[in-house]
Amino acid sequence: MESAITTPPRRVMASPRKPPSLQTLRCSHLLGRTTKDVSNNSPRRLTCCKATGGGGGRVDRRDVLLGLGGAAAAAAAGLAASPGGALAAPIQAPDLASCNTPEIPDTATGLSCCLPYRPGTAIVDFVPPPASAPLRVRPAAHLVDKKCLAKYERAVALMKKLPDKDPRSFAQQWRVHCAFCDAAYDQVGFPDLDIQVHNSWLFFPWHRFYLYFHERILGKLIGDDTFALPFWNWDAPDGMAFPAIYNNRSSPLYDEKRNPAHLPPFTLDLDYNGTDSPIPRDQQIKQNLTIMYRQMISSAKRTELFLGQPYRQGDQPDPGAGSVENVPHNPVHLWTGDTRQPNGEDMGIFYSAARDPVFYAHHGNVDRMWHIWRGLRPGNTDFTDPDWLDAAFLFYDEDARLVRVRVRDCLDPATLRYAYQDVGLPWLNAKPATEAGSAAPATGTLPATLSQTVRVAVTRPRTSRSQKEKEEEEEVLCVEGIEIADHLKFVKFDVFVNVSSQSGAATTAAAECAGSVAMAPHAVRPGKEKGTMKTAARFGICDLLDDIGANADKTIIVSLVPRCAGDTVTVGGVRIVYIK
Known part of the structure; x- marks a missing residue:
């Protein structure tokens, strides 16, 4: 969560070859049981608040x-x-008797993705296998x-x-x-x-x-x-x-x-x-x-x-x-x-x-x-x-x-x-190499369509943070108000901090790369405020700033580099937050 409350510093453990056993959280099957009452009447329409920059518009x-x-x-x-x-609101299992025609491309018309279901079908709550059941070991292909x-x-x-x-x-x-x-x-x-x-x-x-x-x-x-x-x-x-x-x-x-x-x-x-x-x-x-x-x-x-x-x-x-x-x-x-x-x-x-x-x-x-x-x-x-x-x-x-x-x-x-199957983790120490060079200057403002690389100056609320501060709160680069007009295309853009290349050719394996926004094609329902897909992205950048020597910088230059279908993507803004 985003917070300024102090917590004990986090200790980084030695990189393991194999993760330790994980604590199991047992299920209370008395929580959240539902009963369905299917009606042929048209459901009451509820007006949704427009999605915010994070794409998280919500009905009260x-x-x-x-x-x-x-x-x-x-x-x-x-x-x-x-x-x-607080008012709890977990996503609930759907009513299988009420299934919509999937929103798929025109070239795949006539396809039904509804699960087989007959009204009155009994629903049982999940019970895990007994501890004595054989352990299935998934092998590397x-x-x-x-x-x-x-x-x-x-x-x-x-x-x-x-x-x-x-x-x-x-x-x-x-x-x-x-x-x-x-x-x-x-x-x-x-x-x-x-x-x-x-x-x-x-x-x-x-x-x-x-x-x-x-x-x-x-x-x-x-x-x-x-x-x-x-x-x-x-x-x-x-x-x-x-x-x-x-x-x-x-x-x-x-x-x-x-x-x-x-x-x-x-x-x-x-x-x-x-x-x-x-x-x-x-x-x-x-x-x-x-x-x-x-x-x-x-x-x-x-x-x-x-x-x-x-x-x-x-x-x-x-x-x-x-x-x-x-x-x-x-x-x-x-x-x-x-x-x-x-x-x-x-x-x-x-x-x-x-x-x-x-x-x-x-x-x-x-x-x-x-x-x-x-x-x-x-x-x-x-x-x-x-x-x-x-x-x-x-x-x-x-x-x-x-x-x-x-x-x-x-x-x-x-x-x-x-x-x-234990096959090792060869990436555990594959830190990116840094390259010398000054950051390319800011060349744009947001909101903007990513038809070309956009570079914007972003102010850091805190600078020269100590190691203890970094362990307590991660510095996070938020790319907000992402709107994708054509979500049936693969969309991808890369996010860099203080990158020196002005050609957009920097590799995502570079130390200056915060990450990427990559969206596999999938349909969203038309007519329900979904002609445009809305989302957001967050990248932890504490290590990145240390690696490129920018921990003391009051301003960083964030480059948004389109790779696939950038002309269908609009970005609303970029900011820094700190999360525990």
């Missing part, structure tokens, strides 16, 4: 409670008062042996043979991602607001559950309760190529809609801009490792910087992604998608991304990053806000039962009885 929840009838108010159970007296690969291929083949209406079928499994990325379901009590599981603090827990149930369904199909999904180990040199096990045309893991130029052994670019870099493999690997260091360590020292911005019932979607969701998660989606397809299908656009089996390997490593981040330093802890812990989702399990889960249920992989 007290007004909503007063305006809802008894049954609808019960459906909005997440709006109940919390013990501290490039290290999968023939026996494990054969089991994986058999499981996916069986999943693809299930009837399309079976919620466990591959046809339905990939549509789950579409449903919660492309406006298929509304927030309970807010018919003008859809549920979006990207670009917020829901990103990591929702996708963890998604893989958890997908993995268990596959294991059940082959009668193997030790079956585990591979992960794409793109944070290590040996995994920085498309995983070969997915590239066999005769395999059920194969997908035709992939970028043919990026098949193995082509080296992966974790900060892909839509154009392949001509640099040698060893240099690309070095840049990738430096980017991982920034996204996992130097720019991710506070919970919201890593996990993403708060997103509660009544909030506009897309308040802001965390570091790893921005990069490398989104660029890897684009890098994998097929440039011959109208929208970069399959991986290059969210509605179809999970149609490619490599999606689950990609997100396996994303999930692994969450687990690793928690063990990197004592301050790397999850949110304790009940609005995060009690956010609820629905998934079908391996027995086709509809299960209500909450974020608090998924915080410890060990409790879910899975783990990751």
Whole structure:
């Protein structure tokens, strides 16, 4: 949180090879239970406040409670008062009987992403596997042996043979991602607001559950309760190529809609801009490792910087992604998608991304990053806000039962009885190198459209901060009022501080790079204040300022360098805040 209250200094622990066991937060299943009352009557329209610069426009929840009838108010159970007296508002599992046509490109018309559902279907609360259950160990995809690969291929083949209406079928499994990325379901009590599981603090827990149930369904199909999904180990040199096990045309893991130029052994670019870099493999690997260091360590020292911005019932979607969701998660989606397809299908656009089996390997490593981040330093802890812990989702399990889960249920992989193969963390010490040179001068003002590089002077409220002050509060660069007019394009711009290059050619592996805003294409619902997507970005810059010798600077020059579709992006402002 943004605050000036003093807290004890944070001790940085030695960089571990493997994160320690993580404390499990047990679920109280008495919290936030909901009952649905579906009506054919048109819902009462609620006027939403216009989104602020952070994209977090919100309806007053007290007004909503007063305006809802008894049954609808019960459906909005997440709006109940919390013990501290504040009005709690976790995102609640949607009413599956009320599903919208997904907002997908015109070239994909006729597609339904609604989850299979019959009125009256029983919903059970999630219960974790017993502690005695076998531990599923997810292997690195490039290290999968023939026996494990054969089991994986058999499981996916069986999943693809299930009837399309079976919620466990591959046809339905990939549509789950579409449903919660492309406006298929509304927030309970807010018919003008859809549920979006990207670009917020829901990103990591929702996708963890998604893989958890997908993995268990596959294991059940082959009668193997030790079956585990591979992960794409793109944070290590040996995994920085498309995983070969997915590239066999005769395999059920194969997908035709992939970028043919990026098949193995082509080296992966974790900060892909839509154009392949001509640099040698060893240099690309070095840049990738430096980017991982920034996204996992130097720019991710506070919970919201890593996990993403708060997103509660009544909030506009897309308040802001965390570091790893921005990069490398989104660029890897684009890098994998097929440039011959109208929208970069399959991986290059969210509605179809999970149609490619490599999606689950990609997100396996994303999930692994969450687990690793928690063990990197004592301050790397999850949110304790009940609005995060009690956010609820629905998934079908391996027995086709509809299960209500909450974020608090998924915080410890060990409790879910899975783990990751230990393959080391080669980016732990991959700090960026600094370059000599004076900062390029400011050349613009904000708001501005990023049709070209914009450089603005930003005043720092505090200078020459001590190490103790830096440990207590992270200095954060906020890029606010980001508006994206065409969200069906991949959008990316890089953010630099005091960069000396005036050509916009500086690499994101440079010490002056604070990070990037990368948005994978996904639709937002028209006619509901969503012709333009609104979001914000935050970057931790304490280490950056030290590395470039700018800790005493009263003013810094922030450069916004467009890389993809900059002419569709407007930025409202940039400022400095301090967060505990």
